[in-house]
Amino acid sequence: MVSRxxxxxxxxxxxxxxxxxxxxxxxxxxxxxxxxxxxxxTQTIKSVFKGKYSLWSNKESVTLVLPSTKSSNAAAxxxxxxxxxxxxxxxxxxxxxxxxxxxPPIFLETDDEIITYVxxxxxxxxxxxxxxxxxxxxxKITISD
Amino acid sequence: xxxxxxxxxxxxxxxxxxxxxxxxxLFYYYPYQQQETFxxxxxxxxxxxxxxxxxxxxxxxxxxxxxxxxxSVKHTTENKDFEFVAVILNENGNQQLLVVSPNIPEEQxxxxxxxxxxxESHEFAARGFSGEVVIAFSKDRILNSIQSINxxxxxxxxxxxxxxxxxxxxxxxxxxxxxxxxxxxxxxxKEGNYSATIKKxxxxxxxxxxxxxxxxxxxxxxxxxxxxKALTEGLENEIIKRxxxxxxxxxxxxxxxxxxxxxxxxxxxxTKKFTVSHNFLQLLGIENIVSPTxxxxxxxVHEEDRKTIVEFLNDTxxxxxEINADIRILQKANDIWLTFSCIGRIILDPIKNTxxxxxxxxxxxxxxxxxxxxxxxxxxxxxxxxxxxITDQHKRITWVNESLLNLTGYSYNExxxxxxxxxxxxxxxxxxxxxxxxKLDNNENVTTEILNRGKNGNEYWLELNIVPLFxxxxxxxxxxxxxxxxxxxxxxxxxxxxxxxxxxIRVLENxxxxxxLSRMMVEQExxxxxxxxxxxxxxxxxxPLGAAKVGSENLKFVIDELKKLLPEISHSDQMLxxxxxxxxKTSLASxxxxxxxxxxxxENYLKTKNTNSIKDLSQFSLTMVECGINSENIEAIEQILxxxxxxxxxxxxxxxxxxxxxxxxxxxxxxxxxxxxxxxRSFINKGVSPERQVLDLQKNIxxxxxxxxxxxxxxxxxxxxxxxxxxxxxxxxxxxQLWSNLIxxxxxxxxxxxxxxxxxxxxxxxxxxxVEISNNGPKIPDEIVEKIFKKFxxxxxxxxxxxxxxxxxxxxxxxxxxxxxxVSTNDQTTFKVVFPNVANFTV
Numbered sequence: 001m002v003s004r005x006x007x008x009x010x011x012x013x014x015x016x017x018x019x020x021x022x023x024x025x026x027x028x029x030x031x032x033x034x035x036x037x038x039x040x041x042t043q044t045i046k047s048v049f050k051g052k053y054s055l056w057s058n059k060e061s062v063t064l065v066l067p068s069t070k071s072s073n074a075a076a077x078x079x080x081x082x083x084x085x086x087x088x089x090x091x092x093x094x095x096x097x098x099x100x101x102x103x104p105p106i107f108l109e110t111d112d113e114i115i116t117y118v119x120x121x122x123x124x125x126x127x128x129x130x131x132x133x134x135x136x137x138x139x140k141i142t143i144s145d
Numbered sequence: 146x147x148x149x150x151x152x153x154x155x156x157x158x159x160x161x162x163x164x165x166x167x168x169x170x171l172f173y174y175y176p177y178q179q180q181e182t183f184x185x186x187x188x189x190x191x192x193x194x195x196x197x198x199x200x201x202x203x204x205x206x207x208x209x210x211x212x213x214x215x216x217s218v219k220h221t222t223e224n225k226d227f228e229f230v231a232v233i234l235n236e237n238g239n240q241q242l243l244v245v246s247p248n249i250p251e252e253q254x255x256x257x258x259x260x261x262x263x264x265e266s267h268e269f270a271a272r273g274f275s276g277e278v279v280i281a282f283s284k285d286r287i288l289n290s291i292q293s294i295n296x297x298x299x300x301x302x303x304x305x306x307x308x309x310x311x312x313x314x315x316x317x318x319x320x321x322x323x324x325x326x327x328x329x330x331x332x333x334x335k336e337g338n339y340s341a342t343i344k345k346x347x348x349x350x351x352x353x354x355x356x357x358x359x360x361x362x363x364x365x366x367x368x369x370x371x372x373x374k375a376l377t378e379g380l381e382n383e384i385i386k387r388x389x390x391x392x393x394x395x396x397x398x399x400x401x402x403x404x405x406x407x408x409x410x411x412x413x414x415x416t417k418k419f420t421v422s423h424n425f426l427q428l429l430g431i432e433n434i435v436s437p438t439x440x441x442x443x444x445x446v447h448e449e450d451r452k453t454i455v456e457f458l459n460d461t462x463x464x465x466x467e468i469n470a471d472i473r474i475l476q477k478a479n480d481i482w483l484t485f486s487c488i489g490r491i492i493l494d495p496i497k498n499t500x501x502x503x504x505x506x507x508x509x510x511x512x513x514x515x516x517x518x519x520x521x522x523x524x525x526x527x528x529x530x531x532x533x534x535i536t537d538q539h540k541r542i543t544w545v546n547e548s549l550l551n552l553t554g555y556s557y558n559e560x561x562x563x564x565x566x567x568x569x570x571x572x573x574x575x576x577x578x579x580x581x582x583x584k585l586d587n588n589e590n591v592t593t594e595i596l597n598r599g600k601n602g603n604e605y606w607l608e609l610n611i612v613p614l615f616x617x618x619x620x621x622x623x624x625x626x627x628x629x630x631x632x633x634x635x636x637x638x639x640x641x642x643x644x645x646x647x648x649x650i651r652v653l654e655n656x657x658x659x660x661x662l663s664r665m666m667v668e669q670e671x672x673x674x675x676x677x678x679x680x681x682x683x684x685x686x687x688x689p690l691g692a693a694k695v696g697s698e699n700l701k702f703v704i705d706e707l708k709k710l711l712p713e714i715s716h717s718d719q720m721l722x723x724x725x726x727x728x729x730k731t732s733l734a735s736x737x738x739x740x741x742x743x744x745x746x747x748e749n750y751l752k753t754k755n756t757n758s759i760k761d762l763s764q765f766s767l768t769m770v771e772c773g774i775n776s777e778n779i780e781a782i783e784q785i786l787x788x789x790x791x792x793x794x795x796x797x798x799x800x801x802x803x804x805x806x807x808x809x810x811x812x813x814x815x816x817x818x819x820x821x822x823x824x825x826r827s828f829i830n831k832g833v834s835p836e837r838q839v840l841d842l843q844k845n846i847x848x849x850x851x852x853x854x855x856x857x858x859x860x861x862x863x864x865x866x867x868x869x870x871x872x873x874x875x876x877x878x879x880x881x882q883l884w885s886n887l888i889x890x891x892x893x894x895x896x897x898x899x900x901x902x903x904x905x906x907x908x909x910x911x912x913x914x915x916v917e918i919s920n921n922g923p924k925i926p927d928e929i930v931e932k933i934f935k936k937f938x939x940x941x942x943x944x945x946x947x948x949x950x951x952x953x954x955x956x957x958x959x960x961x962x963x964x965x966x967x968v969s970t971n972d973q974t975t976f977k978v979v980f981p982n983v984a985n986f987t988v
Contacts, residue, residue, distance in 0.1 A: 104211030
């Protein structure tokens with residue numbers, strides 16, 4: 001009985017450790033359609049996704065596209081962009097919406113949906129997994145740092 | 146103020162009042178309801194928004210659809226009443242504010258207690274989130290919204306209110322006009338004016354019907370008026386007549402009560418309340434007593450009578466229920482007892498207790514007095530020595546007294562029933578009987594004398610007084626005769642008649658003698674005065690006569706001297722001497738000092754001249770000065786020096802001057818003596834005019850003063866103050882008597898005074914000429930002042946005073962229409978005589 005409990009405990013610890021390592025280890029690519037630049041820094045990207053900008057330098061409206069909470073990338077993206085969990089990200093955007101400080105992002109389930117949406121909407125910027133092979137070169141934004 | 150009484154005003158105001166109340170209600174109720182409804186609506190809206198937001202939150206959390214949430218938030222914040230929206234999360238059992246927009250203090254979100262906000266919250270739960278959304282609206286903005294919604298409604302309501310007022314005003318006018326007409330007509334009808342017209346109309350409304358009813362009523366009243374007018378007039382006349390009769394009867398009753406001096410009283414035993422007529426209090430002179438009590442009134446009742454009344458009132462046996470007694474009550478003001486006839490009765494209640502007493506009090510003082518007088522008179526009539534007969538109106542004797550029975554010899558029964566003719570006989574004077582008849586027929590009193598005869602043939606004279614007797618209504622009911630037996634008087638009448646005739650002659654004779662005596666006494670008074678002042682007159686005569694004698698002797702000596710000297714000077718020097726004697730008067734009488742001074746100057750002057758021929762220059766100079774010639778008369782001196790013998794010449798001149806002086810002195814002395822005689826003659830009425838004439842007052846008084854001059858000089862200090870030019874109209878001789886008596890009295894009055902002053906003053910007064918003769922003698926006692934002008938009144942009887950002096954003064958004053966007055970004080974006595982002005986004098 002005791003050994004079974006110990007085994008379960010160890011498996012849980014290992015899975016958790018694996019998961020955290022998995023989040024940390026994931027990298028993201030930024031896609032943007034007609035956002036006035038193709039190369040930027042991580043800090044700028046984080047600022048953009050925190051709703052600090054509503055217009056691009058080319059006067060296009062900023063449309064943020066994020067993976068939905070159902071997406072496997074959601075937690076990683078939340079950690080990467082907002083330094084919080086998915087719930088924290090949702091609280092962030094609840095707060096932003098209620099304060100009217102930014103246009104709320106569009107949440108899509110898959111990276112492809114995100115790429116497709118960005119490709120079709122001028123001014124849209126999204127984040128996808130860097131491993132995705134379908135990212136068109138014309139919308140890919142290079143992170144310089 | 147009349148407007149407030151008009152019908153239109155009443156209607157209009159009532160409408161206005163109702164409208165005002167309605168409007169006040171609406172102005173209050175409508176906004177309140179509006180506000181409540183609106184707030185309720187806003188709360189619903191808020192609820193819906195909160196619900197919508199919570200659903201949107203749940204949707205955004207479940208589906209990651211923040212676009213819808215954004216729309217919902219936008220929809221919420223765009224609401225114009227929006228105040229704030231907040232999201233509160235429940236985490237680990239704690240509520241944490243996620244967001245609030247706009248930013249407000251956190252506690253406001255949690256407490257939600259501000260009155261100016263309405264709050265609504267709605268819970269949400271999704272994907273592990275739970276919490277609530279809170280929305281707040283501003284109540285002020287909601288109210289402002291309500292206000293802005295209500296404003297036009299208020300305006301409309303105000304307009305409606307004004308319109309309704311105007312409408313009601315005109316409606317009131319419209320309604321009140323016929324009502325006013327109806328009121329006017331009704332009032333006219335009420336006041337009996339049936340001529341007021343009213344239009345009959347066919348209106349079917351209430352006013353029209355009322356108008357028609359009044360129209361009908363007016364017609365009916367007019368008809369009734371005609372039928373009732375005569376009846377009313379008759380009734381009114383009857384009422385007026387009865388009222389007047391009643392008033393007259395009441396007044397007569399009151400007058401009768403007052404005239405009969407009857408008063409009512411009542412007294413209640415239980416309350417002790419006593420009431421009595423006012424005239425009773427007036428009779429006693431105690432009408433000022435406000436509430437007379439039985440005790441107060443009893444204080445005025447005579448002690449004996451008071452006992453009777455008290456016993457009557459306090460009788461508990463109920464045996465004495467009536468009183469009829471004469472009681473005496475004191476009229477304190479005059480301290481007299483009035484007699485009242487008191488008639489009273491006690492009324493018992495059903496259980497035989499005394500309830501009240503009432504009755505009358507009649508003042509019978511006069512009646513009592515008359516009764517007493519009658520009783521006394523009856524005694525007098527019975528017992529008097531005079532005869533008394535009383536008859537009826539037909540002169541039949543009803544009563545006689547004992548004296549008549551004694552005088553006539555008839556018995557009482559023989560006389561009663563007969564007429565007084567039974568005493569008359571053939572010697573009774575028919576004229577006297579006719580006179581009596583005539584007087585009695587005229588109901589007049591008769592007083593006469595008549596000769597009657599008794600039963601035994603004895604004749605007797607009666608002095609008869611017959612008085613007709615009248616009832617109160619003036620009807621004659623008999624006669625009363627009082628007869629005095631004057632038989633003895635009549636017998637001695639002739640003797641008295643003769644005595645009277647002799648007496649008249651005697652009286653005339655005595656009167657003549659008295660008049661003569663009086664005249665003689667006046668003369669005697671005058672002569673006595675002359676006698677008293679004769680020594681003075683002799684003195685006054687002796688003085689000038691003595692002077693004349695001495696002057697004559699001196700004159701003889703001077704003439705002898707001249708006889709020697711004149712022949713020794715030349716004729717021309719004689720002429721010069723006469724001339725200078727006329728020119729200068731001798732200065733022998735001048736003072737010695739002045740004379741010596743003048744002599745020295747003249748002597749010094751002469752020394753400057755050639756005067757060697759003059760042996761004694763000093764004597765020469767002195768004689769020259771004595772001749773009245775001094776250094777100022779250089780020309781005369783030179784003339785004298787140029788004479789042959791100046792020393793002889795100056796002696797002649799001096800003697801000539803002395804001669805002249807002596808002659809003048811003798812003449813003056815003679816005149817003085819003559820004047821004394823003249824004044825005395827004037828005083829004793831010799832050569833004085835008996836006619837009334839205008840006299841110089843001062844001269845008139847001066848004559849008397851001259852006569853009395855010796856007395857005055859010897860005894861008193863006389864001071865005179867005559868106003869010049871005063872005249873009076875009168876008899877000078879009588880005025881002499883006036884002044885001499887007043888002056889003589891003044892001198893006599895000063896007999897015992899150490900300082901004797903008499904002042905005579907004449908002056909003009911407003912209405913005449915006044916003469917005051919005052920002396921500082923003792924005061925004349927007041928009781929004597931009133932008598933001093935009476936004949937034979939004298940205070941100097943022991944000094945042979947006749948008592949005629951001031952009586953003569955008064956007569957003279959009266960004869961001259963003058964007035965005399967005496968003012969006597971301790972310091973001075975003044976007799977003042979005021980004559981009428983000459984212009985005003987009338988005889």
